Amino acid sequence: MKRTKLFLSLLCVALVATGCKGSVESPAVEDNSTKEDSQTTEVATQENSNYRPEIYSGKEYIFEEAYEDGVYSDAYVTGHYDMYKLSPETREAYPALNTAIEDSMNARKKKYDETHAEYLDSSKQLRESGEVSTFVLESDLFLRRADEKVISFVDQDTEYAAGAHGVTRYESYNFDVQSGKEILLADIVTDKEAFQSKLAQALTEKYGEDTFNDLEGNLADLSLDNYEWAFDYNGITFYLNEFASYSAGVITANLPYDSSFLTQDFAINSNEGYISQIPLYYPDTTHIDIVDSLDEGISISPNYDPNNLDLFWIQSLNISKDGQTFTTDDLYVWDVEAYIIHMPDGTESLMLMTTGDNDYSCSYVYSLDGQIKLLSNDNFSHGMVCEGDDYGQIVPIDPEKVAFVSRFDLLATFGGTRNYSFESNGTFTSVDKYYKTSRTHQQDLVSKTELTVPVVDEAGEETGEEVTLPAGTHYSIIRTNGDDEVDCTIEDGRIIRFHLEDSNGEGFIDDIEINGVNAYDLFEMLWYAG
Known part of the structure; x- marks a missing residue:
């Protein structure tokens, strides 16, 4: 299933x-x-x-x-x-x-x-x-x-x-x-009688009188605490299945915010x-x-x-x-x-x-x-x-x-x-x-060789500083421009950037290079989904 x-x-x-x-x-x-x-x-x-x-x-x-x-x-x-x-x-x-x-x-x-x-x-x-x-x-x-x-x-x-x-x-x-x-509904309804009368009218116009049995009487007996309702973009929506049979389906009604019996707060x-x-x-x-x-x-x-x-x-x-x-x-x-x-x-x-x-x-x-x-x-x-x-x-x-x-x-x-x-x-x-990426262990990269890469700040701007990192450095991907830049955090908390190159220009993952070297030769494992 x-x-x-x-x-x-x-x-x-x-x-x-x-x-x-x-x-x-x-x-x-x-x-x-x-x-x-x-x-x-x-x-x-x-x-x-x-x-x-x-x-x-x-x-x-x-x-x-x-x-x-x-x-x-x-x-x-x-x-x-x-x-x-x-x-x-x-x-x-x-x-x-x-x-x-x-x-x-x-x-x-x-x-x-x-x-x-x-x-x-x-x-x-x-x-x-x-x-x-x-x-x-x-x-x-x-x-x-x-x-x-x-x-x-x-x-x-x-x-x-x-x-x-x-x-x-x-x-x-x-x-x-x-x-x-x-x-609570009592916090927004200023006139209960007018509210229930308008709600009964809205339900009758939407579903017909035959759908309900003594709708106005049932509404009058219902405490404001017993309604299920929600604020919507176009007013207050009420969920009222208890007033109709199962075959009627889901019963709802909407009353606009500017109704005279509702507070405007x-x-x-x-x-x-x-x-x-x-x-x-x-x-x-x-x-x-x-x-x-x-x-x-x-x-x-x-x-x-x-x-x-x-x-x-x-x-x-x-x-x-x-x-x-x-x-x-x-x-x-x-x-x-x-x-x-x-x-x-x-x-x-x-x-x-x-x-x-x-x-x-x-x-x-x-x-x-x-x-x-x-x-x-x-x-x-x-x-x-x-x-x-x-x-x-x-x-x-x-x-x-x-x-x-x-x-x-x-x-x-x-x-x-x-x-x-x-x-x-x-x-x-x-x-x-x-x-921004969702951080997972599968996005961690471990280098096989020394890499020289630019440092970037938290806003994504390159600082002008370059750092040379040894083999065995762990990199965690945190963001990308979706094209040729991948930013990673390293163990000391700094953020570095990999500039990706595609020498063949065909967009295949096997052709991705950094500093002219194929990415598969730079990292121990590249976690690609099949």
Whole structure:
């Protein structure tokens, strides 16, 4: 199955370092830049900071093999749960927020670890009675809004524990960035009666009266503490499955920020852009329903490979908005993430991040204003951060600073992350000169001979100093310009630069030279992926 493939692929991510999803609980970044390097923002801790938070995402995988009578059978339990962590700069700027996020993630880990243990026990008991059923426990976090006012995300929890079908539920997390306190619905609703009346109207207009039974009465009886809701780029979104039957699917409604019954303290900043991830779920079992239309006015539904329906490979996607439908070209992927990019001028675009065979990743941007059409396509995957052997993804938040990773074969195979700015024509422009690598042991080089190389500063500027280093020196790749420069740290902390040459001009890794000598003759091992 495709998620098993992903789990196995993570074992070799240090070599491949392409677009694989991270397998980390709490990723962290090693910072090698200064204020001159645009990859780093200098942050001062203060009572009211204007620093926009940065978030890293990792996955904890669940896979319990079943081994019976010397033969592997269907797994007892499969799945994963996402974990968030703030970047070092964000932790420094907002220590109270960091404590709140850490506490919520610790509680989250405890919850899903306990459910995992319960499901494993139940699945084994079923297996002993003769029923073979793989339990599913999957929990994805979707960042809806992050700025200097709020961080808001939802947990899409999908579970299957035998029977006819599974269930998908939503839990919301809303934090005041400045204070770290949880934001309650009572903090933003100024008139409960007017709020519930407008919410009932929005639900009825969207789904029809027949979908609900005594909707207004049920809403009136519901305490504000019992709603699941999130701050979005276009208002407050509510998740209300308890008011409709299972067959109705996921029930949501959106109320704009300028509603008369909402305080304006947490309205969006009109001069900022936002990126919000759309909750999607394309299961690889018929026991769990597809989630394809949570955001207001937009649906992204999969077309599976008709010749291999049991493999759940997505051949293409149908994108629908405001009565228009657009079908993508052939994708043939097994994972899709979708993001709304909302610009300060009000224009909106859809960004899809796909993962297919061999974990090959691509990004696609589509216009959502007027005619739906493809604007750009790049071989991008999510920007990565690393601590030791643990990897995490940089969550897209701000259109002016979107982190993507690209693969390089320059003295090693590695992924390099740099920031890009989203442009009005749907393309991305780099705002960084260098790609920062995710540090791994596989990027360490050990010289076989003496090397004379230039010294560079943390901003990437050559200092004018050259140093001659003996054979046996260890070099750790930290960044590259993506072409002919590779910067490394050495054991005393200095940064040196290798200028790469290609005497044949054909771009083959076997032809890379430094100071006129082939790289294979200079180092003990060059770690290239096959």
